[in-house]
Each structure stands twice: as C-alpha cells, then as structure tokens.
Amino acid sequence: MTPYGSFSFFFIIAILLTPTIVLGLQGKRFYHYNLLATLISLCIIFASNLQGVLALVLFTIWQVLLIIGYIKYRSKANGSTLFYVAVVLSILPLALSKLLPYFSQVNWIGFLGISYLTFKDTQIIMETRDGLIKKVPPLFQLLYFILFFPTISSGPIDRYRRFEKDIHRTIPKEEYRILVYEGINKIFLGFLYKYIIGYAINHFFIANLRFIAHSQFQHHLFYMYAYSFYLFFDFAGYSAFAIGVSYLMGIKSPENFNKPFMSRNIKDFWNRWHLSLSFWFRDYVYMRFVFWMTKKKWIKNRNVISNLGYVLLFLLMGLWHGLEMQYILYGIYHALLMVLYNSFERFNKKHRWWPHNKFTQVLATVITFHFVCFGFYLFSGELFNKGV
Structure with a gap:
C-alpha cells in the first residue's frame, strides 16, 4: 500500500494512531506504542511486496551494524580511512539500487524509501565524525529514527539529534492539543x-x-x-x-517547502524548495567539499571552490534522481544557474548595478520563476518525449 496514496491508508492510520492521540491528550508518553505503530504501518505498506520487505530488513541490519560499528571503533583505527569506508558502505545499497535496473529486470536491492533512509543513516555517520553524536544510540531508538513510517517514502529528511530530542520529551497535554490541531x-x-x-x-x-x-x-x-x-x-x-x-505522533518533522515560487533568486529558491533534501546536500556535500578543498589548498580562489562545490552538488542531485538524460541535464542546468548567480552576486556587491527596491524584487521573483519552471520542464523529460 502506497503511503498517502489512498483513503484506505488514511483510515488505517487514523485507527492506528487513536491510542497515541488519547495518550497524548492525557499528557502521557506514547513512545513505545509509536514503535509498535511504526512496525504495523511498515507491514501494511510492504504487505504486497515480499521482495521489498526482505530488502528493507537486510538494508536496516546493514545500516545499524555499520553505524554501531563506526561509532564504537572509530577511535581505535585510522579515523579518516574508517570514516570514508563507512560513508561509502552506507551509500553503497542506494547506489546499487540506482544502477541495477539498467542491468537487470529485477531490482532486488531497491525498496520504497531507500534514498531517504540512506540520507538519514549517512548523516548519523557524518555527525559522529564531527563529534556531534558521541555514543551509540539505543537500538530501538535508532530503529525508530531510521524506520519512522510517516516520512519513509519521500521525506522530509529529519536529523537524528533533533528527532532524539522529540522522542525524549514528555509533551504537556495543552501543547500536544495544539500539535494535534496543527497536524490535522x-x-x-x-x-x-x-x-x-x-x-x-x-x-x-x-x-x-x-x-x-x-x-x-x-x-x-x-x-x-x-x-x-x-x-x-x-x-x-x-x-x-x-x-x-x-x-x-509527537514528532515535529521539518518543513519541506516555503513558498518556493516566491523566490527572488536561484539561491533563495533552494532555500525554499524541498528544504530537507537541499539542506542535506548543502551540509554534507557542498560544505564538506568546500572545507576539504580549502584545507588542501589545491585551489586558492574561494569563488572557484564555491562554484565547483555547486557543480558537484547539483550533478549528484541530478544523478540521484536517475541516470536518464533529463535528470543529468537538470543537475547541470541548476549548477550553471548557481554559478552564474554566484558571479552576478559578487559583481553586484562591487558595482551596485542591480538596485534593491520593491520593483526589482518583484522583477527578480518573476525572472526566477521562469528559470525554475524551465528547470522542471527539463526534469519532466518532456523535451525528449517524441509524442504520438
């Protein structure tokens, strides 16, 4: 059953979460029941796909062992080497699931939501390397974060430390009442x-x-x-x-959209569109690439490094969607827009060519809207559709 794909799904979820709501309105914790609700929901979602169930179970075991192993042994081995190995092994199932359909009719690795689960798992490894996660999370808590069913298929992509704070909080019934109202x-x-x-x-x-x-x-x-x-x-x-x-369920998952068609430039757009994904790529691809290149001093010009970071970021984002030409072009297109806007922004700071007033803000929003729409046109693949 596809999450949120039918009214039957909403009916089942309404029944399943009734005890959660009743407990919450009484000011009681519902963490353990929500673990059970997540397990039942996953069984419902994957009920008709035995291959998907097996792939999800094996994937989860792989990632949990990888996370626990990295956190336990990272101080006992070469830190950098172990980190890179752990990141590659974390991303490996996703990469194979993207490549396998081009070589086989059966994608025995892939399952619904593998991308978003991978992003969460890899994020834990990276934040452990940064010293933000210092100890192995309790097993059921880790599983709850990885398999949290409301966001399993297409996000939003949550961060472990934020999620952990939510599940440890006992929400006052007055606050939970507001949360239910906002959720509905x-x-x-x-x-x-x-x-x-x-x-x-x-x-x-x-x-x-x-x-x-x-x-x-x-x-x-x-x-x-x-x-x-x-x-x-x-x-x-x-x-x-x-x-x-x-x-x-008492979890304040992050927002994913913030009026993206009101963006004043392409950088502003990516701060409004699919926020959890764009911020994930910004924090764990772009920022790390810029830091690494700056540290190595292979290129001294920071603007060149920044532009190379944008190219890497959007090429990876395009390839993540698939190896078809429209996705590659989509990535190249947005990389080009970001590089051009980055150059324009530096030029305008020096020469003050583009004034800031209400008229230019409206004009910038209109221009950005058309550029964004053309990017979605490339993404759709209609350019390569020969029609009837």
Missing part, C-alpha cells in the same frame, strides 16, 4: 494540494495537452508551467501529509 490542519492542506489542486492540474490541463501537436512550441510552453505547478502541489501535499502524521 497539515493533513487537510495535503488533501487540498495533492488531491484537489494537483489532481485538477494533471487531469484537466496536462492530460488535455495531448490535443495540441507535440511539435508545437505552444504545447511545450503550457506543459512547462502546468507541470511545475503540478509537481509543487503533488509533492508539497505529500509532505504536508507526512508532517501532519508526524505531529500526531
């Missing part, structure tokens, strides 16, 4: 976004574009804007569901 609001917002606005755009507009010849510029122009809005409302709706259900 999030769920209804998700219905509005995904099943009303997103569905309407896809069913009544995008589907009807087939009546416009695929060779016409008009077809591609309409598709570009329609797909951009559809992608936002569909994904933001899913995120609202995941965050809302998390709130009911």
Whole structure:
C-alpha cells in the first residue's frame, strides 16, 4: 500500500494512531506504542511486496551494524580511512539500487524509501565524525529514527539529534492539543494540494495537452508551467501529509517547502524548495567539499571552490534522481544557474548595478520563476518525449 496514496491508508492510520492521540491528550508518553505503530504501518505498506520487505530488513541490519560499528571503533583505527569506508558502505545499497535496473529486470536491492533512509543513516555517520553524536544510540531508538513510517517514502529528511530530542520529551497535554490541531490542519492542506489542486492540474490541463501537436512550441510552453505547478502541489501535499502524521505522533518533522515560487533568486529558491533534501546536500556535500578543498589548498580562489562545490552538488542531485538524460541535464542546468548567480552576486556587491527596491524584487521573483519552471520542464523529460 502506497503511503498517502489512498483513503484506505488514511483510515488505517487514523485507527492506528487513536491510542497515541488519547495518550497524548492525557499528557502521557506514547513512545513505545509509536514503535509498535511504526512496525504495523511498515507491514501494511510492504504487505504486497515480499521482495521489498526482505530488502528493507537486510538494508536496516546493514545500516545499524555499520553505524554501531563506526561509532564504537572509530577511535581505535585510522579515523579518516574508517570514516570514508563507512560513508561509502552506507551509500553503497542506494547506489546499487540506482544502477541495477539498467542491468537487470529485477531490482532486488531497491525498496520504497531507500534514498531517504540512506540520507538519514549517512548523516548519523557524518555527525559522529564531527563529534556531534558521541555514543551509540539505543537500538530501538535508532530503529525508530531510521524506520519512522510517516516520512519513509519521500521525506522530509529529519536529523537524528533533533528527532532524539522529540522522542525524549514528555509533551504537556495543552501543547500536544495544539500539535494535534496543527497536524490535522497539515493533513487537510495535503488533501487540498495533492488531491484537489494537483489532481485538477494533471487531469484537466496536462492530460488535455495531448490535443495540441507535440511539435508545437505552444504545447511545450503550457506543459512547462502546468507541470511545475503540478509537481509543487503533488509533492508539497505529500509532505504536508507526512508532517501532519508526524505531529500526531509527537514528532515535529521539518518543513519541506516555503513558498518556493516566491523566490527572488536561484539561491533563495533552494532555500525554499524541498528544504530537507537541499539542506542535506548543502551540509554534507557542498560544505564538506568546500572545507576539504580549502584545507588542501589545491585551489586558492574561494569563488572557484564555491562554484565547483555547486557543480558537484547539483550533478549528484541530478544523478540521484536517475541516470536518464533529463535528470543529468537538470543537475547541470541548476549548477550553471548557481554559478552564474554566484558571479552576478559578487559583481553586484562591487558595482551596485542591480538596485534593491520593491520593483526589482518583484522583477527578480518573476525572472526566477521562469528559470525554475524551465528547470522542471527539463526534469519532466518532456523535451525528449517524441509524442504520438
């Protein structure tokens, strides 16, 4: 059963989380029951996919052993070598699951949510290296973080230390009442976004574009804007569901969207779109690359290092979506935009060519919107679709 993909799923979750809500409204802790609810939910989600169940179990065992082993033995071996080995081994199942479909019809490694689980697991290893996580987490607590069912398929990507604080807190019943109210609001917002606005755009507009010849510029122009809005409302709706259900479980999962189409530049866009993913790549790819290059002093120009970091970040983000040409182009396109904007920003600080006022802010938002939509058009693969 696909998470948030049917009303049956919401009905089951409502029944399953009723004890959680009752306990929370009485000011009682519900951590242990939520562990059970997560296990039951995973059984429901993967009930019809035995291969997925097996892959999830083996993946979880692999990551847990890797995390515990790294935390225990990192001080007894070459720190850097062990760290790089641990990161590579953590990412290995995800990399294999992305590559295997190109060589086999059966992807025996992949399962629903493997990307987002990998991001969380790798993050624990990296934060252990940074000294932010100092001891091995309790086993059930670690499993709860990794397998937390509301966000398992598509995020948001939580951070372990933030998650840990939530599960150790005893939430006062007045505070939990507000959390339930906000969670239900999030769920209804998700219905509005995904099943009303997103569905309407896809069913009544995008589907009807087939009546416009695929060779016409008009077809591609309409598709570009329609797909951009559809992608936002569909994904933001899913995120609202995941965050809302998390709130009911006493976990304040991070937000994933912050009015991305109101961005004033491409850097601002990536601070508003799919926040948990973009921040993950920023913190664990871009910042580490910049720090590493600066430390090695192979390139002394910080602007060049920053631009190379953007290229690496967005190429990896594109390849993470898949090896198809549209994803690679999407990554290259956004890397190019970030490099160009980075150069423009430095130029404007020196020459004050672009003034800051209400008119230029509106103009910048409009320009950014069109560049973003073209990026989504590349991402959609419609450019390579030959039509009927």
